[in-house]
Amino acid sequence: MRIFARLIFTIACLLVNVAASADTNFAGFLVLNYHDILEEEERVPPFDRIGVNKQHLEQHFAWLKKNNYHVISVQDVLDARQTGKSLPDKAVMLTFDDGYQSFFTRAMPLLKKYHYSATLAVVGSWLEQPASYEGSKPIMSTAQIREVMETGLVEIASHTHDLHHSIPANPQANMESAVTSRLYSSEYEEYENDESYRKRIFQEIDKSSEHLFQLIGKRPRVLVWPYGEYNAVALEAAKLAGMSLTMGLSDGLNSLADFAVMKRLMIADDPNVAQFAEILKHQRLDQELRVVHVDLDYIYDEDEAQTKRNLSALLDRIKTSGANTVYLQAYSDPDGDGNADQLYFPNRHLPVRRDLFNHVAWQLRAKAGVKVYAWMPIMAYKADVPLKWYVKEWRDGEPQLARHVYTRLSPFNPEARQFVGEIYEDLAKYCDFNGILFHDDGILSDFEDVSQLAMDYTHNVWGLPAEFEQIHASSALRLRWAQQKTELIAQFTDYLADKVRYYRPNIKTARNFYALPLLKPYSEEWYAQSFPAFLMHYDYVAIEAMPFMENAADPKRWLTELVQKTAAYPHGLDKMVFELQAVDWAKQQDIAMPVFIEQFQLLKKNGAKHIGYYPDNVYHDQPRLDELKNFFPTQKKY
Template identity: 30%
Template sequence: MSANHVMNTAMYALARVLLLVGACIAVRPALAQQPSSVSASTPTFASVALHDVVDSKGELDDDAVTTDRLVSFFDWLVGNGWTAVSLDDIARAGRGEDALPAKAVLITFDDGYRSLYTRVYPLALAYGFPIIAALVGNWMEPPAGSMVKYGSRMVPRERFITWDQAREMQRSRLVEFALHSQALHAEVVGNPQGNTMPSAVTRSYVPGVGYQSEADFAAALRADLASGRAMLQRELGRAPRALAWPYGRYNALGTQSARDLGFEFALVLDRGPAFLNEPLRLVRYLPTYNPPLLELAQSLRPDPNERRVDRLVCLDPAALWAGDEVASNERLGRAIERVRALGVTGLVVDAVRHDAQGRITAAWFPTRELPLAGDWLSRVAWQMHTRADVKVYARLPHRRALAALGDEARVQRLYEDLGALVPLDGWLLEDAGPLAQPVRFDDPPPLFEHRPGIPLSWSAWVVRERRRSMLKALGRTDGPDALGWRAFAALDAARPGLELLWLAPTRAVAAPHPLAEISLVPTGFGDPVADNRLARVDPTLLSWFTGSAPPDARLLTRKAVDFQRHGGVSLGWCPDDPVADIPAAAVAAPGVSASIFPLRR
């Protein structure tokens, strides 16, 4: 494509912008009202991870957006006082040399689709927006006319930009290229049942051989990043300073490899804003299903105190484990459909097996420290996450683990093995008070507006920052509570972005734990104390209905409806029987479901 054609396309884009101004004017304040820059100490900014850009809805896939939607978004940014920033801007602000604008957004495009040159580049020229574009080495390497392995299928090499086009865009000084790995944008088999998982965070499983060792995994990860970095340096004349993790997945091993190889920035897909003091974990919002302009706009400044609606249910893998693969998978399939029918948002899954006295006897995942009850937890977690669209939280009490193993170092290794081999979304912390000792938290200055009457101190991203401060202080503490925090740190190193669930030790807790995303308060059925709590529900807490047996569906429904009528938001119950369907999903779902009508995605 000639330079003249590129500029003609840019002019076409500008014409489209002018046509869209009228459509956007209702939501656009006058440019004179845009806020001035804030101090260099402003810790956060917004970032968005876009992919392919297509002209018609018929060409869309999950991550693509249409051209008119992208133009609308860019025009909205200009009209609402947002400033697209570069990595240079972020680096200077991180060093305290300059201030980011009050409304700063980092715009990134992953995968290097052809539309990066034919659609995005002309718009970058038209708007003067800096763009970060992440390339996959294995998709750039094949010659023209060949086929490229893209996920599980082969696509023409022409689906992606050429090196000549990349060099032209780089010369504009508006497009900076990042590495999206050399060959990690793929999945590998991650358990004996054959589930495929993101290769950047998964130790591959080979039948008859077993799991890849940590040393081999780390070496392969480092070699891939080094190879991709060398390719971009050879083709573009400069080594990339930014790495975009494939699928947004990363861990402590990968972060250390990136740091050792000289990467200054790493782009991920966690929730929340990006922090200047975390350049190797720059959080990005991922638009899916060609979202409307309103959703794109709200993603830049989401409500930090949005009241999440959670429905949590216990799951014991032993209930689904039949000893053979066929029968076990059949039970798992029925359990998945039941979870969907109940409208559950998360499962609290036992990671270990207990005896009648509650002592840990074996693990549902391979570990150096316990006998193997069955290599089953990874399968359950992955299937529930991908097929039932729920979060999976591991239940592995650290005090019981210490009682079983007798040594804190062995407990630490147990949690390291859990994090390394099981795809988790979080962990349930039990037997720990609100805080073992006072900890001073320096909450970051707020970036987002928030609703009056709801304390900003409970926003999810502030909770994470507080917890980070707590984990840094672990070296100066000891005792059972400190062991619990070290256990979470081990899991979070392997699965960054994990959520922490805290189970309150008593029913008298009046406020959520300052370091947990979800605080569970035990609640009984037919208990006068519990019934009295319903009259003074704290919407920031999750009522955790417990008992010696799964609740009756009608009783659970009545309690749930009454709970919500008094202002309650989130609830859950334990135990639960997925095989016998107790409580009956068809009866309980109308009262407990958190599904979004008509379908949950």
């Protein structure tokens, strides 16, 4: 059965690759994003990361022509979608954001020279003061916008009316996207509610369409999201305003299925032609992750001033380390049992220790330049809910509350599922982050879950016997039961991710994974975890590459086997994050840096791509920063 399952998984991966390849050949296209275009003499410190030298822009255009790329327009995409007309091979769309004067004076002559189409996204409120909005770069006049539109080469898109700015998004007054953030009032110490948020977004997007119509005589049919930030509410508003084609800011290739939100490659750091070619070739999708796993409980202090000092030390450490990703605890677990007692964000179900997660995530992203994943339990919540919501185990001949250290809500119970789903929904409403790390509490043993709802589901939906003893008496039935539970928990995390994606659609997912189900796949029976299942459900799988925790007789051989087992699965190494341990919990002592570095290098030597560690201790410098920073960095952050 295991061999058959592996075969099916391999075939499925091949089919996905074939489908992706077919899409690339017949309907795939890139969208490139530019902003300000500069003369050489304007390239003076401090450098504008999104400004591009005019000479480099012309080199980009010439390279596209020489390499047989076909620059397409919005109309080409609309025709392909509506009539089935094929897009040309190596299709690329050009977009320019913000409506700077430099588009008119520097980019437009090059578009005419190469006869390239482009989309120009303009901000309605900025057009009301085009000479210089808020003392910043000069903006095109309405007459200039009409002029470029009348060439037939330029599609005028909305960049919203007045949402291209940031608003206070938490009690610490961090400024975040006006499109996706809930406005926080320091006067009333409260967040904008659902109704007020929705009304604000709909009014602003509708106003952008009406305002552009009054200025240039044509309603926009494209909306370009400021900073690439959007959510389901904003997409609904755009569609109602007649702009069903929108554009974000994420790397990758588009198909016609991405019509609602196109991915765009931002051209940053003024790349020369060789660098430009590399960006188009790889689309910046192959970055190796260097992950630091951080306990927010270690940063929090009852004294807010001390919390601030702790956070400052963390920011300096993460920035210096070379990490590009942080798994950041979003729940509070002061007793260290792995269960969520409180949360670090506003929510409707558990106490808030302090509204802190969004503030720390913002600081890490803005000041340390890393991606932040919200580390959250799947099922382990200590909550004032009915006991029947919790996982039951078979003990002493009857179902009883499970004795596992994780006090888990049952994924079979619809009320419990909704409870957890609403926690994740609240996380996404009030916090801005890049991904979710699902905690390692997502396990069910070969004696769990035997609550009444679970056993009814096991029998009525999966067709297994209704009695626990009958299932447990057969090794074949136990394995079938475990495989079904593996998939059920994975589908539950998909549901939780969907709750988040309603408000944060670009998040990635990762899930903690015990080592034994990889090394000994039959142990799925004891965990309800499986690497093939995880590969199908998550962007990344974070395995506990911790030989001392596992009492491995030969840690080097154990780690080598871990990488080799991973590599045996299609795309296994592309998705696996190997999390080393920085502490030997059994001995209550730090892992010596020579051992830590040796293990890191061993993983790399054997083909590991993504590597991290847990825990990070900012207070006594473990792992040692002066050594970590020399081998931890990977390629440039974007």
